[in-house]
Amino acid sequence: MLNANLSPDVVNGFLDGKPKLLLIDGKFVPAVSGRTFDSINPATGKVLAQVAEGGVEDIDLAVAAARRAFDDGPWSRFTPFERQAVLLRLADLVEANFDEIAMLDTLDLGAPITNTRARKQRAVALLRYYAGQATTIHGQTLPNSSAGEVLSYTVKEPIGVVGAIIPWNGPFGMAVWKLAPALAAGCTLVLKPAEPAPLSPLRLGELCLEAGIPPGVVNVVNGPGSVVGAALAAHPGVDKISFTGSTATGQAIVRAAAGNVKKVTLELGGKSPNIVFDDADLDAAVPGAAMAVFANSGQICSAGTRLFVQRGIYDEFVERVSVFTRKLRVGSPLDPNTQLGPLVSEVQLERVTGYLESGKAQGARAAVGGGRLLSDDLAGGYFVEPTLFADVTDQMKIAQEEIFGPVISALPFDTAEEAVARGNATTYGLGSGVWTNNLANAHRVAKGLRAGSVWVNCYQLMDPAVPFGGYKMSGTGRESGPDHIEDFLETKAVWIKTG
Incomplete structure (x- = not known):
């Protein structure tokens, strides 16, 4: 049974049966077209809420509101201390309302309630971290070699108006990750949530108003990426795009942004190698390797889906991960004992099951899992079995392409040099893992891997103070860390002849 603060009743005030509206210029309004779309509970296939479906006209209105708030509104006159204070108030509100936020993500995304509640610390920490950065922004006084007395600084x-486009696999956390540095820098924002999980970003918009963020500073426009996202990326009134999502969409955003040469940061897909050496602590590496993929039902861009295991322990390791996987509890995301929930949508279900069939057709062996989960208690939900494929080769589709589901491909290797070369043999470079008790080996492999993050004897650790981003086609720019806020700032040089 769920305790009171884990009950779906916690969101009854938000899911009141009325369509959820767009946030534009401090007001919740219907789409200009009047259209709506259904937000679906992936655990049941039933409608959670109707959501206003924005279009190009709504993006125009939201960008205009953000531009007014940036150029002429009270936000442009907020001091760094005042921006810090409003972000801290927002952090307090998020902390106080996180049971509701977690439940919205569980209902909308299908992530287990224990997992969404565990994201509280990160969401609050991000807001407080960037609040701290709001008062640290500064330029420099620079020496120059000009003749006479000239001061340069x-x-x-x-930067101005930011268009933030987020994916569905972590809707609230992703929204905070875009919003917080933009506001800390003094920018205004038009946020475009993903269609499958729009509810918690809308709730964040409500909390922004409650925190005292002026109208027009934060706008939230839902709708199809091909319409709303494309309009935002191409809009001449937007100065920067911050995008997290697929590599193909990221490429389209770069092309669209060329119109006014807006700045773009991208956090894109991955096909991350997770390398286990024969001297690793297998008691730690087995659950580490499994949950490097199965967390969030595999719907994580940096998931360690290519599991390279040194040949001497390959068979043992595959068997131990299989045993671990069989014990995982897949079920209702409202059950606190559930470890894996459903995939986010029927479209994603069809995509993942297609890869499962492809793996088997190309000769991979499903050591565990390999299909859709169908049972009376999961009826209507988009559930698949957590799957470990053995006998995988580097050329197979499941080893080459991002699946975005709970699917591991296990591949044997012999030497560290081979593991690094094969780990790098992908167009992606987002995450990577190394499991070894040899410190020299850990440093050597970490140096050799072409990835934005290398986790040694752990996987997927993140912190607001540590940068995250990708090499190659996994993106450009970094989120989190002391330099992230620089992506939302322009540098102006000033010359003063004093003599």
């Missing part, structure tokens, strides 16, 4: 100024 730089100032840092907010």
Whole structure:
């Protein structure tokens, strides 16, 4: 049984049966077209809420509101201390309302309630971290070699209107990750949530208003990526796009942004190698390797889906991961004992099951799992079995392409040099893992891997103070860390002849 603060009743005030509206210029309004779409509970296939479906006209209105708030509104006159204070108030509100936020993500995304509740610390920490950065922005006084008495210095100024486009696999956390540095820098924002999981970003919009963020500073426009996202990326009134999502969409955003040469940061897909050496602590590596993929039902861009295991322990390791996997509890995301929930949508279900069939057709062996989960208690939900494929080769589709589901491909290797070369043999470079008790080996492999993050004897650890992003086609720019806010700032040089 769920305790009171784990009950779906916690969101009854938000899911009141009325369509959820767009947030534009401080007001919740219907789409200009009047259209709506259904937000679906992936555990049941039933409708959670109707959501206003924005279009190009709504993006125009939201960008205009953000531009007014940036150029002429009270936000442009907020001091760094005042921006810090409002972000801290928002952090307090998020902390106080997180049971509701977690339940919205569980209902909308299908992530187990224990997992969504565990994201509280990160969401609050991100807001407080960037609140701290709001008062640290500064330029420099620079020496120059000009003749005469000339002073030169730089100032840092907010870039302007930011278009933030987020994926569905972590809707609230992703929204905070885009919003917080933009506001800390003094920018305004138009947020475009993903269609399958729009509810918690809308709730964040409500909390922004409650925290005292002026109208127009934060706008939330839902709708199809091909319409709303494309309009935002191409809009001449937007100064920067911050995008997290697929590599194909990221490429389209870069092309669209060329119109006014807006700045773009991208956190894209991955096909991350997770390398286990024969001297590793297998008691730690087995659950580590499994949950590097199975967490969030595999719907994580940096998931360690290519599991390279040194040949001497390959068979043992595959068997131990299989045993671990069989014990995982897949079920209702509202059950606190559930470890894996459903995939986010029927479209994603069809995609993942297609890869399962492809793996078997190309000769991979499903050591565990390999199909859709169908049972009376999971009826209507988009559930698949957590799957470990053995006998995988580097050329197979399941080893080459991002699946975005709970599917591991296990591949044997012999030497560290081979593991690094094969780990790098992909167009992606987001995450990677190394499991070894040899410190020299850990440093050597970490140096050789072409990835934005290398986790040694752990996987998927993240912190607001540590940068995250990708090499190659996994993106450009970094989120989190002391330099992230620089992506939302312009540098102006000032020259003053004093003599």
